[in-house]
Amino acid sequence: MARPIVRLKDIADRTGFSVNTVSLALRDSPRIPEETRLMIRQAAEALNYLPNHIAKSLVSRETRTIGLVLTSITNPILTRVAQAIELRLAERGYLTLFATSNGDHQEEKKVIEMFRSRQVDGMLIYPRSHRELDHIRRLRSAGYPVVLLVGDNDAGVDVVSMDTRQGGYKAVRHLLERGHRRIGLIDGGQQRGNLEKQDGYVRALAEAGIAEDATLHAVPGTHSLMAGYDAMAELMARNNSMTAVLAATDSMALGALRWTQQHGVRVPEDMAIVGFDNIEFAEHAATPISTVDYAVDRVTELAVDRLIDLIRADGLPEAEVTLIEPGLVVRESSAGRR
Amino acid sequence: MARPIVRLKDIADRTGFSVNTVSLALRDSPRIPEETRLMIRQAAEALNYLPNHIAKSLVSRETRTIGLVLTSITNPILTRVAQAIELRLAERGYLTLFATSNGDHQEEKKVIEMFRSRQVDGMLIYPRSHRELDHIRRLRSAGYPVVLLVGDNDAGVDVVSMDTRQGGYKAVRHLLERGHRRIGLIDGGQQRGNLEKQDGYVRALAEAGIAEDATLHAVPGTHSLMAGYDAMAELMARNNSMTAVLAATDSMALGALRWTQQHGVRVPEDMAIVGFDNIEFAEHAATPISTVDYAVDRVTELAVDRLIDLIRADGLPEAEVTLIEPGLVVRESSAGRR
């Protein structure tokens, strides 16, 4: 600790000018003549001066920092989202303060408070639950710029998100078109009321006149590959004559694929598999996996743009929900007709 | 913007006490009687007061924030590292300011300056090059607590890292013991002088009396699965009678595996494959991949502990380099003898 800090005062002492003159010179004020500016710049350089952003923030009331709240970064797609957001914010001159909620409501609230206390200019939040958003709505009504990275039309907060409901719908439509009737669903997140993917799944089936069947649903607790593997084992043990399965993440789809490999079930001949997110490992799996694409670049770009608009506006405008329609990437795992 | 801020002054006005008394009461000073404390607490609650951490930092000269610099978070193992670090720092009461250098030297320097300007209490850095560390050594001699997440004994800065040199050595020894003599290497990062894995590879071969053979080396530009795939294609095209290959990351090992699948090369019978990092996707690949384990928990725990020790010490102690010996996880991809 106790590293020596070079302040404006030190430059002032060295050059004989006042602190204020030094401040103005370093900020290229037109009121300071070229010659003075140069002298001061040189002194600053010689002393290896670095402005104290903390002090500046106290005066300017902006920190040029935004807070990013994720549930957990182990989900490969959230990783890519985090990376892309950091990059875009950096381009716009913002630094990213990062924290994870671990899917816990109290943690999420605590993290948001910490960010507020640190006076972040705005927040990007991937909420653990897509339904319980009261604490975030309160944030917004207190005047804080917030953009959610997942959510629904009725969120009451700004949202930029993939339309996963539509994604689920598209994936099931695709499977129906290939002749599948008994389609399984490996979901995740039901505990928190995040039902978008399931909604899409149900709607597509309903349109085709197919009733829901609980024996075709599995709800593992996590999104990991092993969770997908176990869920697949469970579904297969139920003897429900399933011929296709939709997994809520590619990791889980890979787990399901692994199960089929180990148990002599051919993909896609005996079992079609479709995942979500389009991660690299899904594309190059032993059997390349069909998937609902997550448009990382679109989502992050729009989300960051929107957040910065909110920050710059005075008085928050009406909340806006942007849902991006995902594309379906069809690969070998769901090829061919039944 | 322009959200209204509740300050100590507002609580003071409301309760009739002075700002100082309010400050003391909220910090549970023993000099403030219970009754006063309660009144003030209630007022604070009623006004929804949140301390301004920025102002506090200006006075206390600590921000309780550390800067984490990564090259890029798309490498799955760095993701896990980032997550684990954030978690451990949060436990210790620190927030994580996050930035990526994208493997660019100027970016790395710029990011470090931004962190300094924001008065972070310390930094954890995954440097793009394990050799060009002058700018980081300068940081240290200026009194900044820094811990590198990869590095060598002669770094001159604190390091907590996996011993990847030892990892490369162990992996090759393992292949040699299985009877392999023509062992390929798919590396990455040579451009920046990160030769640890290659060093270990070379040493193990030398000890076995096997000369280096340039036709067995491939150096893709990135760490991605496709990079591994392409490198494998290149190595196989060289007709170098290779029977085993060591890839610098599991992603690349998966890419190599994918190539063998598509070209009728049996693993491990015709080709053994060993990777680095032990990511979940390697464990559950079509052929489970042997790998050099990355002890995420050990590394991040020790790194964070060391950093906080440095922050608490007055006057930085001698730099300390901790290299953690990695374990080798043998799976199907390198099973059986030749």
Place this chain on the structure above:
DNA sequence: TAGGAGGCTGTTAGCGCTAATACAAGGGAC
């Protein structure tokens, strides 16, 4: 009953910076 000793609270200064204002010197217009 004077003189402390504590208990409680207020006042002042300062963290490093910016913004608003003040001021001194020089130059032109009349």
Place this chain on the structure above:
DNA sequence: GTCCCTTGTATTAGCGCTAACAGCCTCCTA
């Protein structure tokens, strides 16, 4: 020569907070 305006700089105040010190009671003791 006075007045005013411009140019360059210094002074002051204040961001929200903490730390050091100052002061005023009340109560106890000799």
